[in-house]
Amino acid sequence: METSAARTAQAVIVAIDGPSGTGKSSTSKAVAAQLGLSYLDTGAQYRAITWWMVNNGIDIGDPTAIAAVAAKPEIVSGTDPSAPTITVDGTDVSGPIRTQEVTSKVSAVSAVPEVRARITELQRSVAAAAERGIVVEGRDIGTTVLPDADLKVFLTASPEARAARRSGELKGADLHTTREALLKRDAADSTRKTSPLAKADDAVEVDTSDLTLQQVIECVVTLVEEKRAAK
Ligand SMILES: Nc1ncnc2c1ncn2[C@@H]1O[C@H](COP(=O)(O)OP(=O)(O)OP(=O)(O)O)[C@@H](O)[C@H]1O
Numbered sequence: 001m002e003t004s005a006a007r008t009a010q011a012v013i014v015a016i017d018g019p020s021g022t023g024k025s026s027t028s029k030a031v032a033a034q035l036g037l038s039y040l041d042t043g044a045q046y047r048a049i050t051w052w053m054v055n056n057g058i059d060i061g062d063p064t065a066i067a068a069v070a071a072k073p074e075i076v077s078g079t080d081p082s083a084p085t086i087t088v089d090g091t092d093v094s095g096p097i098r099t100q101e102v103t104s105k106v107s108a109v110s111a112v113p114e115v116r117a118r119i120t121e122l123q124r125s126v127a128a129a130a131e132r133g134i135v136v137e138g139r140d141i142g143t144t145v146l147p148d149a150d151l152k153v154f155l156t157a158s159p160e161a162r163a164a165r166r167s168g169e170l171k172g173a174d175l176h177t178t179r180e181a182l183l184k185r186d187a188a189d190s191t192r193k194t195s196p197l198a199k200a201d202d203a204v205e206v207d208t209s210d211l212t213l214q215q216v217i218e219c220v221v222t223l224v225e226e227k228r229a230a231k
């Protein structure tokens with residue numbers, strides 16, 4: 001796949017996938033910032049379209065209703081890793097897309113094929129415009145969105161480690177409830193028919209359960225540098 005006419009020789013496309021709470025966003029942002037690459041949080045795009053559906057009274061339990069309006073919202077992602085942004089029809093939704101309501105509904109909305117087709121097209125156009133290269137994080141980047149990425153990384157971590165990280169973020173939310181919610185979302189994301197959460201055959205798997213965030217970042221930076229050197 002030709003992704004950009006203007007791309008520099010050292011440009012790299014990095015796909016980082018994995019289940020919730022494995023460290024994709026933290027790692028991707030830091031790696032992109034360190035290497036001077038753009039950064040795209042594709043989960044934020046699915047959250048943004050979900051926020052729009054909720055705000056416009058679309059029945060989340062009705063895939064046909066979701067499909068019928070999937071093309072309506074204009075979603076724009078800013079790709080500076082030190083200040084990523086996301087807007088819907090010009091409104092900054094970076095806060096509202098992180099509510100519990102959106103989190104509980106995003107798997108249903110993102111399972112609708114028309115939503116995935118729309119967002120995938122958007123993701124490919126953002127990647128194509130990144131002259132110095134980009135780190136794109138999500139669930140299906142290595143398998144579906146950018147199958148020709150220079151480097152594919154699949155992050156994993158035990159449910160216990162992920163729940164502990166998330167409840168730290170949510171100011172001491174109950175560990176058991178957090179763990180169950182993570183596993184429920186993973187199950188929905190992994191079993192949907194269209195481009196489910198999956199490790200690409202050629203992805204490097206990194207289990208982050210016993211690694212600090214800094215160790216994971218260093219590991220991925222090393223993998224990117226190896227790819228760049230081999231180009
Ligand atoms: N290796 C690590 N060790 C300890 N904490 C970590 C590690 N990696 C990430 N974290 C922390 O775990 C939390 C979740 O990380 P992050 O948001 O990057 O995960 P994610 O995979 O992008 O999750 P989601 O898919 O749900 O958006 C954050 O608070 C982050 O600081």
Ligand SMILES: Nc1ccn([C@H]2C[C@H](O)[C@@H](COP(=O)(O)O)O2)c(=O)n1
Pocket residue numbers: 020042043044046047106107110137138139140141185189
């Ligand atoms: N490439 C992607 C990215 C995300 N999703 C869906 C599934 C997730 O549960 C949800 C939110 O993602 P998060 O912000 O937690 O990373 O978005 C997807 O289907 N494909």
